[in-house]
Amino acid sequence: MSKANGKGYMVFCYAFMAVLLFLYLFPLFFSFNTSLKTTQEYLLNPTGITRSWSFDNYITAWMRAKFGSYILNSVLYTAVCTSASLLMSLFVAFPISRGYIPGSGFLFYLFICGLFLPSGMIPLFQIILRMGLYNTKIGYMLVMTGVNATSVFFFTGYFKSIPRDMDEAAAIEGCGYARYMTSIAIPLAKPAIASMGVLTMIGIWNDIISSTIYLTSESNFNITRGLTVFTGQYSSDWTLTAAGMVIVAAPLILIYAFCQRYIVDGVMAGGLKG
Amino acid sequence: MKGADANRLRLFSHKIVFLSMLPGLLLYTVFRLIPSVTTGVLSFTDISGIPGAAWKWVGLANYKEFLVLQNIRDLINTIKRTGIYAISVTLIQNSLALLAAVVLNSKFLKARNFSRAVYFMPVILGAAVVATIWKLMFSTPTGPVFLFMQQVMGIENPPAVLSSYSLAFPAVIGAQIWQNMGYSMVIFLAGLQGIPEELYESADLDGASVWQAFWRVTFPLIWHALTVNTLLAIIGSLQSFELIMTITRGSFNTATLGMRVFATAFGGGGASATGAAISGLRQGYAAAQGMLLFAVVLIVTIISQSLMKKAEVEQS
Numbered sequence: 072m073s074k075a076n077g078k079g080y081m082v083f084c085y086a087f088m089a090v091l092l093f094l095y096l097f098p099l100f101f102s103f104n105t106s107l108k109t110t111q112e113y114l115l116n117p118t119g120i121t122r123s124w125s126f127d128n129y130i131t132a133w134m135r136a137k138f139g140s141y142i143l144n145s146v147l148y149t150a151v152c153t154s155a156s157l158l159m160s161l162f163v164a165f166p167i168s169r170g171y172i173p174g175s176g177f178l179f180y181l182f183i184c185g186l187f188l189p190s191g192m193i194p195l196f197q198i199i200l201r202m203g204l205y206n207t208k209i210g211y212m213l214v215m216t217g218v219n220a221t222s223v224f225f226f227t228g229y230f231k232s233i234p235r236d237m238d239e240a241a242a243i244e245g246c247g248y249a250r251y252m253t254s255i256a257i258p259l260a261k262p263a264i265a266s267m268g269v270l271t272m273i274g275i276w277n278d279i280i281s282s283t284i285y286l287t288s289e290s291n292f293n294i295t296r297g298l299t300v301f302t303g304q305y306s307s308d309w310t311l312t313a314a315g316m317v318i319v320a321a322p323l324i325l326i327y328a329f330c331q332r333y334i335v336d337g338v339m340a341g342g343l344k345g
Numbered sequence: 346m347k348g349a350d351a352n353r354l355r356l357f358s359h360k361i362v363f364l365s366m367l368p369g370l371l372l373y374t375v376f377r378l379i380p381s382v383t384t385g386v387l388s389f390t391d392i393s394g395i396p397g398a399a400w401k402w403v404g405l406a407n408y409k410e411f412l413v414l415q416n417i418r419d420l421i422n423t424i425k426r427t428g429i430y431a432i433s434v435t436l437i438q439n440s441l442a443l444l445a446a447v448v449l450n451s452k453f454l455k456a457r458n459f460s461r462a463v464y465f466m467p468v469i470l471g472a473a474v475v476a477t478i479w480k481l482m483f484s485t486p487t488g489p490v491f492l493f494m495q496q497v498m499g500i501e502n503p504p505a506v507l508s509s510y511s512l513a514f515p516a517v518i519g520a521q522i523w524q525n526m527g528y529s530m531v532i533f534l535a536g537l538q539g540i541p542e543e544l545y546e547s548a549d550l551d552g553a554s555v556w557q558a559f560w561r562v563t564f565p566l567i568w569h570a571l572t573v574n575t576l577l578a579i580i581g582s583l584q585s586f587e588l589i590m591t592i593t594r595g596s597f598n599t600a601t602l603g604m605r606v607f608a609t610a611f612g613g614g615g616a617s618a619t620g621a622a623i624s625g626l627r628q629g630y631a632a633a634q635g636m637l638l639f640a641v642v643l644i645v646t647i648i649s650q651s652l653m654k655k656a657e658v659e660q661s
Contacts, residue, residue, distance in 0.1 A: 080451075080555045081451075081453060083448075084448045084451050084453075084454055085454070087444065087445070087448050088445075088448055088449070088454065088456075088460050091441075091445060091460070091464065092460055092463060094523070095463050095464055095466065095467070095523075096463060097489070098478050098479070098481075098482050098523075099466070099478065101481065101482065101489055102477070102478050102481050102482075105481060113487065114487060117487035117488070117489070117492065118489055118492060159368050159369030159372065160369060162365045162366055162368075162369055163366050163369035163370060163373075166362045166363075166365075166366060171356070171357060171359075171362050172359055172362050172363055172366070173359075178370070181373075181378065182373070184378075185373070185377055185378065185381075188378070188381040188382070189381055189384055189635060189636075189638075189639040189642075190380075190381065190584070191377065191379075191380025191381035191382070191383070191384055192380070192384075192606075192607070192610065192635070193380075193384060193387055193610050193628045193631055193632045193635065194379065194380035194381075194383040194384055194386075194387055194632075195376060195380035196394065196610070196611075196628070197387070197392065197628070198375070198376070198379075198380065200394070200396055205396070213372075213376060214376065216372060216376075217372060217373070217376040217377050218369050218372050218373040218376075218377065220373075220377070223369075238356055238357075239356065242356040242357060247357075247361070248357040248358065248361045248362055248365070249361065249365070251357070252365070273469055273471070276471070277470075277471025277472065277473065277474075279471070279472050279473050279587060279590070279591060280587060280590070280607070283590070283611070284611050294473075295471065295472075295473035295474075296473075298473050298474070298477065299473055299476075299591060302477055302480070306480075309481055309484055309487065312477060312480070312481065313477075313481060315477070316474055316477040316478065316481075319473065319474055320470055320474045323469050323470055323471070323474070324466075324469075324470075326469075327462075327466065327469045331462060331465075334465075334469070335465070335531055338528060338531050338532065339531060339532065339534075339535040
């Protein structure tokens with residue numbers, strides 16, 4: 072940047088960054104801070120930094136809302152749906168990207184359609200209802216797996232960057248398809264799997280719409296549904312609500328801290344191709 | 346090329362390849378494609394969400410009910426809110442995101458990675474957590490926003506924002522922008538990183554100001570990212586109701602068309618202008634509203650795409 076207005080520009084950049092940082096950090100910090108206060112301290116001094124460092128809210132929230140059970144459910148849903156969805160997307164995407172079966176072009180087009188078509192929320196509900204899977208863990212997991220069109224799209228693109236010669240070499244050596252996929256093609260796609268995996272995982276963990284539609288018994292609640300019901304019940308007990316929120320956010324923040332690169336890669340790739 | 350392809354088709358047995366695709370194709374067809382396409386079919390029925398209840402074909406009755414028979418104020422309010430939501434989210438979110446991306450792309454800046462990570466955080470946290478954070482922020486009489494209005498702005502009786510008929514909607518829009526700004530920003534950053542440094546150096550040599558460099562170099566070169574972001578924001582804000590659902594459940598004049606589809610189909614949702622609560626489980630009626638929403642999304646997408654294509658041609 073030119074020297075004449077370099078300084079003014081620098082000041083602007085820092086000012087803008089600082090204001091935005093405040094707008095993002097303050098609500099996060101305020102909520103966390105609130106979760107560490109006793110109700111009395113919060114009412115007397117809502118914005119001051121906690122002095123009591125009370126973890127009672129966490130214990131109370133954990134016991135009243137069965138967060139343990141919600142977390143277990145969420146872990147089950149996320150693990151099963153993410154792995155099933157990734158695995159199926161990989162096996163669909165590879166032959167499409169290579170044109171190994173007749174009609175690959177048409178299939179690719181079908182998945183592109185999935186990116187634009189409306190959600191089909193209502194017929195899907197009717198299907199699940201008529202299959203007798205309403206308010207069951209299986210039904211919810213089927214809905215959440217549903218094969219992500221975005222990952223098929225993403226993997227198809229990624230497989231194209233892996234040379235076809237590898238397929239040929241393997242086939243000539245007498246390597247079967249299943250073995251080729253599991254020991255060569257899928258391991259080679261690891262970076263793509265990491266990006267899509269983290270994004271899919273976060274999407275399923277954070278789902279609130281489908282869990283509101285399909286899960287009505289507390290024993291099936293995932294963590295976001297649990298939080299929403301919990302904050303509804305204790306809507307004026309803000310310290311307790313804040314603690315519940317932190318319990319839900321903590322695993323996400325942990326994953327974010329370790330997988331930021333993959334997440335950002337996935338978003339950038341998806342955005343640029345979309 | 347054709348011959349080579351035909352050769353490669355024989356590499357692996359069709360049967361095994363197809364079998365391995367089957368679970369994915371089946372699941373995708375049954376739980377994604379078929380539901381998506383049959384929304385239109387259900388919109389001509391009076392099907393409900395109650396198991397075992399009888400249903401029948403009703404022709405265009407659902408469309409007629411939404412467009413003609415319902416209170417005209419409800420219809421206008423819904424359209425107005427949906428439009429305001431989509432336009433303000435798209436404009437503000439993209440402007441902020443572009444500015445943030447340009448700022449964070451400046452090499453001299455300290456703490457760039459930290460800031461990027463912070464701005465992107467709400468995307469990861471998801472609607473349930475974000476909604477709780479903003480309910481805390483707007484709570485009365487101890488929430489920071491309330492205290493700010495009372496003590497800094499000197500308002501004697503600050504309103505309870507999230508249960509105010511005029512303020513709840515802007516608050517929800519704000520939360521929506523707060524949550525998704527980081528996403529658009531990352532896409533802009535990807536676009537900015539593709540601009541070669543030399544272009545700025547030569548602009549600098551030519552004596553261009555920061556402002557000129559932005560309009561002449563940066564802006565045309567991130568046009569693609571801008572198109573993508575605009576499209577994502579328009580489609581996203583027209584369809585999404587996660588935050589509306591989790592913050593106000595559509596009460597206090599916050600129900601957009603997307604929220605109404607959900608509330609009509611699955612219950613919940615606020616009162617209409619006439620005071621009658623939106624009744625849930627009328628899924629045929631909801632499907633008709635969903636089809637109208639889809640039509641709106643389609644038309645708006647096509648128009649905005651062609652406008653941005655035209656602008657791109659004019660620029661070059």
